[in-house]
Amino acid sequence: AGGSAEFCAASGLHFRHLQEAAALRRQLAHYLARSRADWAVHDLLPAAQNPHPDNPIVDMLRRGAAAGWADQVARRVKRWEAVQTDTSNGKRNRAVRYISARSEEAVFLHPNSALHASCPDYVVFKELVRTVKRPYMAVVTEVEAGWLADASPFLCTLSDEAVQEPPPAYRPDRDAVLAWH
Structure with missing residues (x-):
């Protein structure tokens, strides 16, 4: 290549x-x-x-992935938000988990994924591969949270004024990414 x-x-x-x-x-x-x-x-x-490729080209490709897979967004769960416990043996699971926007299910980056080491805050994925251990995201691309409203306005609810804090976040109770504008 x-x-x-x-x-x-x-x-x-x-x-x-x-x-x-x-x-x-x-x-x-x-x-x-x-x-x-x-x-x-x-x-x-x-x-x-x-x-x-130049960074603008990479960004355009990533934005295209965000637009094409707008319903396949996953947000990384911060450690302070939730600590997953394996109920079978009571031990903590150190895997970084994501919450899919489509469901409230925890999904994971595969250890062989190119993004596994960086664990970006937001990703889009093509499909979930379910293994005995856990569901893994396949064909994963990092996206910026700010792109999601532009990529999928039909899935976002925007307020009238733009503010910097708090950053956009996924709300499972509303099944939507909320950005404060």
Whole structure:
């Protein structure tokens, strides 16, 4: 893919998935070049590819994920808010948990997730993978809390005035992210 595994880990990307996407792009370029005599493969694949997109591009992609999966938002539960206890053996669970906006269910980042080390406050996810141990979010992207009102106005209730504190927060009783405006 042209990037490094370290960059992918730092950016919350899966290196293997990017390698597969680059291979697919090369394959499609070859098919297009064969189907059109006036196209050459080198015209379809830029010689100097930028493996590290600029921050505005990354932000636009993350905003797109927030808009596309607006109903699949999860908020990280702060340690002082709740401490999960495993009822089977009475021991504390140190896993960072999230609360899904769709339900009041606790969901988790998989330990192999690129975001597992950073544990962002808000994420969007494509699906939940239920294991014997717990439900894990799959295809996870970090989003900013302030983007949620723009990405999904139909899921947000806004007040008249904008204020800085408190920050937007998920309210399970209303099943909505509340931002104070």
